[in-house]
Amino acid sequence: MTAANRARLGWSELPEHVRAAVQEILGDRVVEAVSQPGGYSPGSADRVRTATGRRAFVKAVNPARNPDSPRLHRTEAQVAAVLPASAPTPRLLGCHDDGDWVALVFTDVDGRHPATPWRTDELTAVLAALAAMAVALTPAPVPQVPTAAERLAHDFGGWHRIAADPPATLDPWARAHLDELRAAADRGLAALTGDTLCHLDIRSDNLLVDAAGAVTVVDWPWACRGPAWLDTALLLVNVRLHGGHDTEALLRRLPLTADVDPDVLTGTYAGLAGFFTDGARRPAPANIPTVRAFQQAQGDALLPWLAARLS
Incomplete structure (x- = not known):
């Protein structure tokens, strides 16, 4: 039993400075974002594509959405940064953390x-x-x-x-x-x-x-x-x-x-x-x-x- 979180944010609802920081990590402008269903995060969860065709997965949240979620994103960033390539996990491309919004950028998984x-x-x-x-x-x-x-x-x-x-x-x-x-x-x-x-x-x-x-x-x-x-x-x-x-x-x-x-x-x-x-x-x-x-x-x-x- 999984249920889409209807309170989830979309990419376009993220603050402009958060989207800009993600695009800096990707080195390109995001031209398409598709929100992903399932799970229980109250933040965003989008598969994105840039102008040059690069793909990634982005999730972002701040305490106003849920007071515990930014801490979980920060913890995940620390773990994901050191997971070995031999583990069946996505690679962390970068993290934006301005003390309010936390955004994680991962390699895209076409699955x-x-x-x-x-x-x-x-x-x-x-x-x-x-x-x-x-x-x-x-x-x-x-x-x-x-x-x-x-x-x-x-x-x-x-x-x-x-x-x-x-x-x-x-x-x-x-x-x-x-x-x-x-x-x-x-x-x-x-x-x-x-x-x-x-x-x-x-x-x-x-x-x-x-x-x-x-x-x-x-x-x-x-x-x-x-x-x-x-x-x-x-x-x-x-x-x-x-x-x-x-x-x-x-x-x-x-x-x-x-x-x-x-x-x-x-x-x-x-x-x-x-x-x-x-x-x-x-x-x-x-x-x-x-x-x-x-x-x-x-x-x-x-x-x-x-x-x-x-x-």
Whole structure:
């Protein structure tokens, strides 16, 4: 489930000085810009073409759109600048940061998001790309990023917050198993150790597949150091959400997850389910109106899986 952010800005709505700075990075005048659908950023997201035919992808935001988004863009710029060429990611061409607006300029990827429900061929290609990415990003080339446990510490506390203040709409199975869910999430968080640079937000709208089937992983503001299997495990949340594949069988078969302690995987999914369930009841962030429904859908998709794994 991905939804276009209807609050997204277009290229022409960016301030003139921001557009000028992007064009300076590109060394040419932008003559065409096509806003890209999907995702949850409240800023712009455009594939652009210059007068001489150069193509790039540009995204820009300021605090007036959302107070947290400029920080995420700055973090992504730091990560993207040092990602190795062997990783299946776009290259950062430049960054404009005037203290208010932050604009990132990347190489253009002529691709589309994988179809959902997931097609078997595209899922196979993405899983192979994630396995190759884990190799390319171990050891982590960005040592200053937080660990996965640091990045997810608050998120994985979701069941503790729910237990302290259960919503009336809480799933009956979850309500009856709050102690188990809290304990599992705590175990999962403690096990998120490793020295692989993880994307931490792997889902269909952060992936592009080109005509040849090559996969590119985009949007890196949540990068962290963690276990090599983490991004693959996270992708299966999106697969589970959209249906059509046996995620339990995939966990057991895939090289990156097959040998992981099942309790650790269960704990990871418990932590994520708590984060989604707790987050879904919060007010929507500024100019990101669809994210709470998406969190609820992910939590709802995970709970039956957890019920089976914890039984």
